[in-house]
Amino acid sequence: MPRSFDLLVVGDANPDVIVGPLATPLAFDQRELLVDSGTMTLGGSAAIAACGAARLGLRVAFAGRVGNDDAGHYVRDRLAARGVDVDALRLDDCLPTPLTVCVTRGEDRAIVTAPGTLSAVSADDVPERLLTSARHVHAASFFLMPRLAAGLADLFRTARDAGASTSLDTNDDPSGRWDTGTLAAVLAHTDVLLPNAREACRLAGLPEGIGQPGLAARALARRVPLVAVKNGADGALCDDGTTVHTTTGIRVTPHDTVGAGDSFDAGFLAARLNDRSAEEALAVAAVCGALSTRHPGGTDAQPTWDEAQAHLAPLGADAS
Incomplete structure (x- = not known):
């Protein structure tokens, strides 16, 4: 049966305010520090992944919730301008749009988020017509949206029953607890898990260190059919429980790394x-x-499909 969308993305969307790079430790006591650049751009793991997938040529819809405020309208307009269908992005009259401030330092960054509507996003915000009319359903920022997390297993089950595949990028757990109780039910209906190396180790209950991302991927591959782990400058790996593939990636001079993992997700799914x-x-x-990473923020430098293919030659890969 023909599908209206290639990809439905469910999760977080917000403006990102990105400042940096910071050359000294962040100071309080009303100290003012100067940095080389600052920008406001579209943020949220799910929103960045949706934009990346649309840039790569997929038909993408987004479901979630933002405030009925200037920031919320900014988010909707930026998603729509990048070709993402926002009919299912609700405007909340009671809660504000989330806002994230990223302070960069070298290849690292500190992230401070005011959650706003994230606490209200739930499975009820995802129309069943989208679940059953998309080829694939992707969710992000699992630990930031507890109400959505509680209903995500049912959403994924509905999508799979309709013939779609599913994927999850949990992202970080701000609480530091990494409670995988609710997550276990979601992973039972997940086809692809897309953590970074640190997240993979935390999800697998393993310490971080050299060689640990591979061990974590193999442990997680016992729970989902395919695990793809982002490992920063060391490239990435994927494991289906039997075979491991690795890539060193390509070398670029990054402006910042905000959203790089979400653009990775978009490329993998596309x-x-x-x-x-x-x-x-x-x-x-x-x-x-x-x-x-070539420009500030997560979306401005996302490649087209043809551009991504052109950069595969140095890797010795042929995905044309």
Whole structure:
């Protein structure tokens, strides 16, 4: 049956205010520090992934919630301008749009988020017509939206029953607890898990360190069919429980790394939805993540499909 969308993305969307790079420790006591640049751009893991996938040529819809305020209208307008269908992005009259401030320092960053509507996003914000008319459903920022997390297993089950595949990027857990009780039910209906190396280790209950991302991926691959782990400058790996693929990615001079992991997600999903193998998808994803760092924020430098393909040659991969 024809599908209205290639990809439905469920999760967080907000403005990002990005300042940096910071050359000294962040100071309080009303100290004012000067940095080289500052910008406001579209943020939120789910929103950045949705924009990246649309840039790669997928038909993308977004479901979630923002405030009925200037920031919320900014988010809707930016998503729509990048080709993402926002009919299911609700405007909340009671809660404000989330806001994130990223302070960059070298390749690292500190992230401060005022959650706003994130606490109210729930499974009820996701129309069933979208779940049953998309080829794939992706969710992000699992630990930021507890109400959505509680209903995500049912959403994924409905999508899979309708013939769609599913993926999850949990992102960080601000509480530091990494309670995987609710997550276990979601993973039972998840086809692809997309953590970074630190997240993979925390989700698998393993310490961080050299070689640990691979061990974490293998442990998580016992719970989901395919795990793709982003490992920063060390590239990425994917594991289906039997075979491991790795890529070193490509080298770029990053402006900042905000949203690079979300652009990786977009590349991986776009490649899989274009019938590429897991190995090819990993190469495409690594390229998309790297290229997204060339400009401030997560969306302005996201590549097209043709641009991503052009950068695969140095990797010795053929995903054309």
